Ligand code: GTP
Ligand code: MG
């Protein structure tokens with residue numbers, strides 16, 4: 532079958548079958564959050580030794596999807612009662628704040644080294660957000676996790692995505708399908724040379740759902756860390772409706788939306804305002820801003836714009852260079868033929 536632009540498109544019945552196989556395979560795996568709860572307990576014990584006032588919160592995919600997928604990392608942030616009480620407060624990005632975060636993570640790394648001498652640890656201070664990367668355990672049982680400190684935004688943005696994904700039964704499946712594809716194609720930042728994090732892909736999924744009016748806008752202000760549990764509750768996945776037909780249609784429509792309807796030259800994927808209302812011009816995300824950033828030594832691109840709902844002036848798609856954008860389009864075109872590689 533040929534699409535609007537004359538591209539080959541996988542037959543919908545084949546896509547439905549492939550999607551349904553993907554879901555069955557996922558459902559046959561262990562997806563409960565018990566392994567995460569066990570890691571959470573171990574991390575909490577180490578955190579307690581460093582500073583009894585700090586509590587580790589879990590965010591990222593475990594919170595967004597309410598399941599623990601094989602191969603996903605576990606994202607932790609340690610918060611103190613002040614951070615939690617001011618649960619809608621903005622996170623500071625000052626050098627002083629980063630210094631305090633690094634200091635706590637360093638002390639935590641010393642305790643982790645002592646308590647779990649087989650775990651691999653690396654403290655990364657030079658990134659925008661200081662992070663302690665841990666490879667917990669050995670072999671197939673190893674769980675990778677990231678620990679950050681004093682930053683609420685991850686907890687808030689994960690709760691925001693979860694609030695969208697619980698509005699529509701197909702949404703979590705769509706997110707998982709898109710994420711798996713983005714990792715296989717190398718477009719996901721977790722792969723060397725990738726350019727958009729799973730978080731970025733999730734915002735793209737939600738933005739698409741908003742554009743199609745399949746979900747309604749959740750005010751970003753409604754997510755308050757003070758109302759969120761440190762360990763997100765497990766939300767079992769269910770077999771998709773109509774043998775996966777709705778999901779298959781949605782998957783193919785997602786790629787059609789980003790290939791043919793979304794206008795990367797002017798439009799910004801944003802969850803802050805009603806879908807379709809945010810432009811690059813409004814945010815001053817221009818070629819001039821790209822050049823200015825380059826002068827300061829940062830590499831920021833405004834070719835594929837995803838506005839972070841909680842960080843000020845942050846494009847989650849900042850690593851999409853003109854070349855990567857071309858690659859992204861090629862992979863989307865190929866996704867139309869192969870149903871996100873499910874038929875490849
Ligand atoms: P997997 O770990 O790949 O299964 O997916 P995930 O949903 O956990 O996503 P990821 O590990 O990429 O992101 C987890 C959290 O890290 C998000 O909730 C964000 O808070 C933060 N994060 C990831 N990527 C970005 C980014 O590009 N910008 C910002 N501001 N935060 C990010
Ligand atoms: Mg993660």
Ligand code: MG
Pocket residue numbers: 591604605606677
């Ligand atoms: Mg992570």
